[in-house]
Amino acid sequence: LAKTTQPISMDSYEGQEVNITCSHNNIATNDYITWYQQFPSQGPRFIIQGYKTKVTNEVASLFIPADRKSSTLSLPRVSLSDTAVYYCLASQDTGRRALTFGSGTRLQVQP
Amino acid sequence: GAVVSQHPSRVICKSGTSVKIECRSLDFQATTMFWYRQFPKQSLMLMATSNEGSKATYEQGVEKDKFLINHASLTLSTLTVTSAHPEDSSFYICSAPIRGGRINEQFFGPGTRLTVL
Numbered sequence: 001l002a003k004t005t006q007p008i009s010m011d012s013y014e015g016q017e018v019n020i021t022c023s024h025n026n027i028a029t030n031d032y033i034t035w036y037q038q039f040p041s042q043g044p045r046f047i048i049q050g051y052k053t054k055v056t057n058e059v060a061s062l063f064i065p066a067d068r069k070s071s072t073l074s075l076p077r078v079s080l081s082d083t084a085v086y087y088c089l090a091s092q093d094t095g096r097r098a099l100t101f102g103s104g105t106r107l108q109v110q111p
Numbered sequence: 112g113a114v115v116s117q118h119p120s121r122v123i124c125k126s127g128t129s130v131k132i133e134c135r136s137l138d139f140q141a142t143t144m145f146w147y148r149q150f151p152k153q154s155l156m157l158m159a160t161s162n163e164g165s166k167a168t169y170e171q172g173v174e175k176d177k178f179l180i181n182h183a184s185l186t187l188s189t190l191t192v193t194s195a196h197p198e199d200s201s202f203y204i205c206s207a208p209i210r211g212g213r214i215n216e217q218f219f220g221p222g223t224r225l226t227v228l
Contacts, residue, residue, distance in 0.1 A: 095208030
């Protein structure tokens with residue numbers, strides 16, 4: 001379980017691309033990088049995961065450089081509904097342990 | 112994806128009373144469930160690990176006699192906050208992994224907001 005560091009908060013406007021960077025300098029070889037999204041008064045939900053290079057799904061893209069010491073979550077053309085807290089994890093949990101969440105990044109999207 | 116439900120979604124109670132929160136895995140079996148607590152503007156903090164058919168494992172600083180956990184079936188775990196006090200007011204969230212699921216993937220319930228007056 002690698003310690004992760006993210007910006008505490010970010011502000012954006014509707015239609016902009018938002019990039020949230022997470023630092024995980026002591027990531028282990030078997031760790032995967034996983035991002036969760038938590039809307040106000042809801043439980044977190046898994047949005048994207050990767051090991052290296054780039055991963056894209058219908059929600060976001062995840063960029064991971066070759067050294068894997070950081071990762072960037074990219075949200076294209078955000079809307080008000082993307083206002084949430086985004087958590088980065090670098091871990092290799094197979095379901096036997098609870099997930100450890102850092103402070104996360106609070107994204108506020110303005111109209 | 113898999114669904115985890117919680118009941119109730121919010122509860123208000125008087126100081127000194129007990130409150131039970133249910134966490135259900137609706138479309139999969141969960142031998143393990145996790146209970147978290149989240150205070151305003153803070154991250155999720157693990158309280159305990161609930162294991163079907165055995166005693167729960169509590170994190171350091173969490174009173175097992177105050178936060179009673181029962182995992183009576185493969186789809187249901189309950190958290191009972193006994194003799195609740197205003198400082199127990201918080202957002203309680205459960206999660207469950209799926210056997211054979213993706214690394215680092217767990218399914219979270221929608222949370223229960225407890226307010227103790």
